[in-house]
Amino acid sequence: MITYEEAFRRVMLYTKDFGTVSVPLMESVNCVLAETIYADRDFPPFNRSTKDGIALQHSAFETNEQVFKIEGIIGAGLAQQKLENPKSCLEIMTGAVVPAYADTIVMYEDIEIKDGYATVHTEPVKGQNIHLQGSDKKEGTVLLEKGIRISPAEIGILASVGKASVVVQKTPTVCVISTGDELVPVSEIPKPHQIRTSNVLSLKAALQKENITATHLHLNDNKEVIQAAVLKALTEYDVLLLSGGVSKGKFDFIPEVMDELGVEKVFHKVLQRPGKPFWFGVHEEYNAMVFSFPGNPVSTFSNYCVYFAPWLKNSMGLGVRDRFVVLKNDVEKHPILTLYIPAVLEWDGATLLAKTVANNGSGDLTSLAEIDGFVCLPPGEANYEKGAQVHFIPSK
Amino acid sequence: MITYEEAFRRVMLYTKDFGTVSVPLMESVNCVLAETIYADRDFPPFNRSTKDGIALQHSAFETNEQVFKIEGIIGAGLAQQKLENPKSCLEIMTGAVVPAYADTIVMYEDIEIKDGYATVHTEPVKGQNIHLQGSDKKEGTVLLEKGIRISPAEIGILASVGKASVVVQKTPTVCVISTGDELVPVSEIPKPHQIRTSNVLSLKAALQKENITATHLHLNDNKEVIQAAVLKALTEYDVLLLSGGVSKGKFDFIPEVMDELGVEKVFHKVLQRPGKPFWFGVHEEYNAMVFSFPGNPVSTFSNYCVYFAPWLKNSMGLGVRDRFVVLKNDVEKHPILTLYIPAVLEWDGATLLAKTVANNGSGDLTSLAEIDGFVCLPPGEANYEKGAQVHFIPSK
Numbered sequence: 006m007i008t009y010e011e012a013f014r015r016v017m018l019y020t021k022d023f024g025t026v027s028v029p030l031m032e033s034v035n036c037v038l039a040e041t042i043y044a045d046r047d048f049p050p051f052n053r054s055t056k057d058g059i060a061l062q063h064s065a066f067e068t069n070e071q072v073f074k075i076e077g078i079i080g081a082g083l084a085q086q087k088l089e090n091p092k093s094c095l096e097i098m099t100g101a102v103v104p105a106y107a108d109t110i111v112m113y114e115d116i117e118i119k120d121g122y123a124t125v126h127t128e129p130v131k132g133q134n135i136h137l138q139g140s141d142k143k144e145g146t147v148l149l150e151k152g153i154r155i156s157p158a159e160i161g162i163l164a165s166v167g168k169a170s171v172v173v174q175k176t177p178t179v180c181v182i183s184t185g186d187e188l189v190p191v192s193e194i195p196k197p198h199q200i201r202t203s204n205v206l207s208l209k210a211a212l213q214k215e216n217i218t219a220t221h222l223h224l225n226d227n228k229e230v231i232q233a234a235v236l237k238a239l240t241e242y243d244v245l246l247l248s249g250g251v252s253k254g255k256f257d258f259i260p261e262v263m264d265e266l267g268v269e270k271v272f273h274k275v276l277q278r279p280g281k282p283f284w285f286g287v288h289e290e291y292n293a294m295v296f297s298f299p300g301n302p303v304s305t306f307s308n309y310c311v312y313f314a315p316w317l318k319n320s321m322g323l324g325v326r327d328r329f330v331v332l333k334n335d336v337e338k339h340p341i342l343t344l345y346i347p348a349v350l351e352w353d354g355a356t357l358l359a360k361t362v363a364n365n366g367s368g369d370l371t372s373l374a375e376i377d378g379f380v381c382l383p384p385g386e387a388n389y390e391k392g393a394q395v396h397f398i399p400s401k
Numbered sequence: 402m403i404t405y406e407e408a409f410r411r412v413m414l415y416t417k418d419f420g421t422v423s424v425p426l427m428e429s430v431n432c433v434l435a436e437t438i439y440a441d442r443d444f445p446p447f448n449r450s451t452k453d454g455i456a457l458q459h460s461a462f463e464t465n466e467q468v469f470k471i472e473g474i475i476g477a478g479l480a481q482q483k484l485e486n487p488k489s490c491l492e493i494m495t496g497a498v499v500p501a502y503a504d505t506i507v508m509y510e511d512i513e514i515k516d517g518y519a520t521v522h523t524e525p526v527k528g529q530n531i532h533l534q535g536s537d538k539k540e541g542t543v544l545l546e547k548g549i550r551i552s553p554a555e556i557g558i559l560a561s562v563g564k565a566s567v568v569v570q571k572t573p574t575v576c577v578i579s580t581g582d583e584l585v586p587v588s589e590i591p592k593p594h595q596i597r598t599s600n601v602l603s604l605k606a607a608l609q610k611e612n613i614t615a616t617h618l619h620l621n622d623n624k625e626v627i628q629a630a631v632l633k634a635l636t637e638y639d640v641l642l643l644s645g646g647v648s649k650g651k652f653d654f655i656p657e658v659m660d661e662l663g664v665e666k667v668f669h670k671v672l673q674r675p676g677k678p679f680w681f682g683v684h685e686e687y688n689a690m691v692f693s694f695p696g697n698p699v700s701t702f703s704n705y706c707v708y709f710a711p712w713l714k715n716s717m718g719l720g721v722r723d724r725f726v727v728l729k730n731d732v733e734k735h736p737i738l739t740l741y742i743p744a745v746l747e748w749d750g751a752t753l754l755a756k757t758v759a760n761n762g763s764g765d766l767t768s769l770a771e772i773d774g775f776v777c778l779p780p781g782e783a784n785y786e787k788g789a790q791v792h793f794i795p796s797k
Contacts, residue, residue, distance in 0.1 A: 030587060034606045048767055051594060055764060057650035080622060080652050082582025084594045098650035100583055100696065102594045113649050141765045149770055156797040157610065158769040161603035161698055165596065165766055169588040186478025187496055191426060192565040197447060198480045198498045200561065207557035210430045214553065226476060253509050254453035254494035256476050300496065302557055329751045354790050355725045356752045368451060369537045370561055371444055373554040374545055394750050401552040 009311075009343035009383070012275040016285060016312045019271070019294055020319040023175040023243065030163055033155050035216060036173035037321045042149035045166045047139035051085065052103040056134040058112035059123050060104050061094040063131035068092075073123045079104060094123055103135055110134035152322045174321045177243035177294075179212055179219040181205040182235070184249040184259070185300055186226045203370060204248040204298075204305040211309060211400075215317060219246070226256035236266055239291045246313065249300025251282045259297050260284055268295055276384070277343045279367030280304035283312070301367035307345040307379050310400045330359040330397040336382060336389040345379040345398065347372050359397060377401060405707075405739035405779070408671040408679070412708045415667070415683060415690055416715040419571040419639065426559055429551050431612055432569035433717045438545035441562045443535035447481070448499040452530040454508035455519050456500050457490040459527035464488075469519045475500060490519055499531055506530035548718045570717045573639035573690075575608055575615040577601040578630070580645040580655070581696055582622045599766060600644040600694075600701040607705060607796075611713060615642070622652035632662055635687045642709065645696025647678045655693050656680055664691055672780070673739045675763030676700035679708070697763035703741040703775050706796045726755040726793040732778060732785040741775040741794065743768050755793060773797060 007015075025039040054060065061073055073094035079086050081100035088095055088106040095104050103110070108131060115127040142148060148162055155163070155173070163171055183205040189195045190202060205221055212219045222238065224231050231250070238245050250259040251273070260273055268286040275283050283304075284297035296313050298305040315325040331353075336346060348359040359380050364372030378399040382389055389395060403411075421435040450456065457469055469490035475482050477496035484491055484502040491500050499506070504527060511523040538544060544558055551559070551569070559567055579601040585591045586598060601617055608615045618634065620627050627646070634641050646655035647669070656669055664682040671679050679700075680693035692709050694701040711721040727749075732742060744755040755776050760768030774795040778785055785791060 030602070031605065031609070034609055044767075049764060050591070050596065053764065055762065057648050057653070078651055080582060080650075082584070082595060082622070084592070096651065098652055099648050100581060136762065136764045141761045142767045148767055153771055157603045157606035158702060158772055158796055160606040161599040161702065161766055162770055164587045164599035164602045165698075167587055167590070167597060185496060186476060188478070191560045191563055194563070195446070196480070199478060200446065201563060203557040203560035206426065206560045207553045209427065210556040211553035213427070213430055226478070252453050252495050254476075255474055255492065256494055257453070302561075306554060306557065326748070328748065331751045352722070352724065355727045355754075358751075365537045366451065366532065368445060368449065368532045370557055371440075371538045371544055374558055375549055376554055400554055 006274045006276050007272055009275060009277050012272055012283070012285070013312065015271050016316050017319060019287060020316060021294075022322070023177050023320065025172050026175045027170045027172050029170050030160065030168055033163070033171040033173050034157065034160060036155050037323060038149055038151055038153050038155055038159070038171065039174045040172040041147055041151050042163060042166060042168065044142045044144050044146045044148055047144050048141040049136050049138060052138050053136040054097045054099055054101050054103055054110050054134060055136045056110050056112040057098050058096070058110055058134070059094040059116060060088065060097040060107035060110050062088060062091045062107055063109040063129065065092050066129070071125055073125070075118070075121050075123055108132060108135070154323060176215060176217045177317070177320070178241075179217050179244045179246060180222060180238045180242040181208045181212075181219045182222045182224060182238065182245060182247045184224050184226060184231065184247065186256075188223065204300065204302050207306055208246055208248070208309055211314070226250070226258070228258045228262065231258050232262045232265065235262055239266065239268070239288050239293045243293060245293060245295045246309070247295065247297040248305040251284045251297050251299055263295060263297070276341055277345065278339065279345065280308040283308050285312070299367070302370035303347070303364070303367040303373060306373060306400070310379060310398050311345060311381070328397045328399065329394050330357045330380065332380065332389055332391055332393050332395055333358045333360040335391050336361055336380070338382060338385050338388050340386075341384045343384060344382040346382065347376040348378060348380045348397070349375060350377040359395070402670045402672050403668055405671060405673050408668055408681070409708065411667050412681060412712050413715060416712060417690075418718070419573050419716065421568050422571045423566045423568050425566050426556065426564055429559070429567040429569050430553065430556060432551050433719060434545055434547055434549050434551050434555070434567065435570045436568040437543055437547050438559060438562060438564065440538045440540050440542045440544055443540050444537040445532050445534060448534050449532040450493045450495055450497050450499055450506050450530060451532050452506050452508040453494050454492070454506050454530070455490040455512060456484065456493040456503035456506050458484060458487040458503055459505040459525065461488050462525070467521055469521070471514070471517050471519055504528060504531070550719060572611060572613045573713070573716070574637075575613050575640045575642060576618055576634045576638040577604045577608075577615045578618045578620060578634065578641060578643045580620050580622060580627065580643065584619065600696065600698050603702055604642055604644070604705055607710070622646070622654070624654045624658065627654050628658050628661065631658055635662060635664070635684050635689045639689060641689060641691045642705070643691065643693040644701040647680045647693050647695055659691060659693070672737055673741065674735065675741065676704040679704050681708070695763070698766035699743070699760070699763040699769060702769060702796070706775060706794050707741060707777070724793045724795065725790050726753045726776065728776065728785055728787055728789045728791055729754045729756040731787050732757055732776070734778060734781050734784050736782075737780045739780060740778040742778065743772040744774060744776045744793070745771060746773040755791070
């Protein structure tokens with residue numbers, strides 16, 4: 006059996022680039038940008054008024070002018086106008102192009118308008134209230150680097166440079182497979198000895214948040230059925246996520262089936278709780294990866310968060326960083342297993358605290374209610390005490 | 402003009418329940434749960450083996466039995482079996498129902514099987530490796546409270562109690578309206594004095610993350626056109642989000658139009674930067690709310706994050722809590738305005754730090770690239786220093 010650190014390291018070795026795809030702008034939210042975005046023109050593209058008021062030539066004040074004849078009005082969206090007389094002015098609106106020969110904007114609050122003349126009550130500074138062409142970014146400057154997650158703020162920037170479609174990282178195609186004769190669909194009333202499918206629906210939901218629409222397959226504990234279905238899935242999908250069938254049971258056919266189908270085992274079993282029998286392998290020829298999680302609900306979900314989520318993030322080029330939280334309560338260590346304990350987060354000022362959730366082991370699905378993730382506690386001699394800073398694995 | 406605190410308080414007074422709707426389970430991810438979820442049966446629903454091994458009667462050890470005849474095999478998904486003889490055993494798989502008359506499970510690792518007999522090498526504890534019926538939760542217990550955001554973990558719980566469809570909070574219908582003659586669609590090449598629409602696409606993307614598919618309307622600076630379109634939108638949508646047209650400019654018709662259409666002004670202008678001319682109102686008869694943001698990109702986006710996002714959260718019943726971060730750099734205060742400054746977050750252990758982004762004012766769209774939100778700095782005498790804990794408004 007290998008440690009969590011070693012298992013994590015090995016999974017990350019199989020990080021993979023799934024290529025890129027061009028999608029319509031509004032479908033790119035939450036995707037990873039796969040092209041560098043340059044300013045297609047200066048930002049702003051012209052000398053732009055930042056106030057509603059009048060545009061004038063500052064030199065007029067040198068000859069003590071205070072009253073300016075209004076030549077006209079310039080709204081945003083109008084082509085550049087011209088100040089005809091250096092001693093008159095043009096009314097101008099926020100966002101409009103500053104007219105030729107004008108160099109200063111005085112806002113309405115600082116002037117009085119009467120009978121077509123504006124009287125200036127202040128001493129304007131030359132150049133005030135003008136957002137100069139190219140002062141934010143020059144044409145050709147990088148606005149967005151490849152490899153960032155596109156959030157609503159970036160949508161505005163992409164729109165402004167005319168990206169009606171955007172090149173983003175492709176996500177892998179995923180098939181989630183549940184196994185186990187005890188499982189019935191959500192819409193059925195289970196018999197006393199049956200339970201409803203739930204694990205793989207959590208996985209599907211988690212994948213949905215990563216823009217992946219996974220296919221769901223349920224297989225009963227029949228080796229031939231499993232073999233045929235897994236073979237088909239290996240050829241059709243980039244990733245198989247399985248729940249169940251990897252323990253020591255008589256009907257735990259997965260390791261055997263994977264071996265017979267030529268899926269190379271990278272490891273089976275990790276010194277961790279929950280999720281010890283986690284099986285991970287790759288099929289070189291079919292270019293497929295297999296994450297086979299133990300069937301207990303907390304095992305499946307924690308393994309997804311601990312291994313699959315960072316593997317996906319890395320594969321998308323986002324990079325993975327360790328997160329930390331401060332324990333709100335004592336937690337008992339395990340001498341040889343890394344523990345993942347469901348936890349709820351709360352803020353203490355700018356610091357993130359984690360309170361672990363009492364639970365009944367890896368079968369206790371209900372312990373996952375309202376959690377934010379898992380504290381990840383390496384094995385050791387001493388217990389973890391309230392106030393200790395520990396590694397955290399988010400689940401949302 | 403009112404303060405940020407007062408403006409925020411007033412917006413929150415208009416928090417509103419938009420009712421509930423039943424959606425298919427997999428569409429409920431990220432929605433707010435609007436029904437209490439009870440355990441429809443005990444969790445687990447039967448005495449469940451947590452290991453692969455043999456089920457036996459512990460009393461057999463009292464008479465020094467070590468070797469047990471194997472009566473058969475019980476897989477998960479089989480109805481409850483019966484241990485016929487208290488001195489024999491049944492092989493049993495993880496997830497299977499513990500047979501009648503058996504009370505202890507010994508895992509394969511602790512036994513040896515030969516010729517149909519299992520020899521136990523350890524001294525098992527009575528009741529070990531059994532996940533007792535109802536030990537996680539009794540039938541009828543609350544599993545999920547109303548008013549929580551449904552994440553992948555909750556999807557598993559909802560599935561397990563048979564919620565093929567889930568009652569969730571309804572989100573408001575939203576129309577985002579851009580105004581300004583200078584704006585052209587994203588797919589067009591703008592003339593030198595024009596710019597592409599971007600603000601409302603950021604808003605649409607932000608709404609999309611809240612499960613709201615907003616309608617987008619662009620209106621030129623023509624009072625009659627604006628009046629007719631706003632009237633129609635007021636009757637058709639719960640919320641109008643506008644960008645532009647609320648300043649002092651000659652073509653800023655929004656406040657006037659709202660007044661003429663009977664939208665009651667709750668306030669216009671807030672002591673804040675960016676976004677001072679923010680206009681907020683309600684139309685009682687049409688039951689519509691109007692958030693009218695100034696047209697500069699940073700103004701529109703920060704106002705959305707500062708006011709609309711918490712209003713929506715509150716309306717969904719989620720509750721809003723202040724968030725805090727530690728400044729990574731000094732920031733200059735403003736004597737009378739609350740400042741929202743674009744910022745990027747990073748972790749220092751379990752503590753969240755914010756680095757503000759150099760920017761060129763509210764017109765500097767490019768300053769929004771890769772930000773995580775805004776630090777919110779109340780007006781005052783002293784500047785904000787590196788290391789200070791300040792209020793933070795997330796944008797993702």
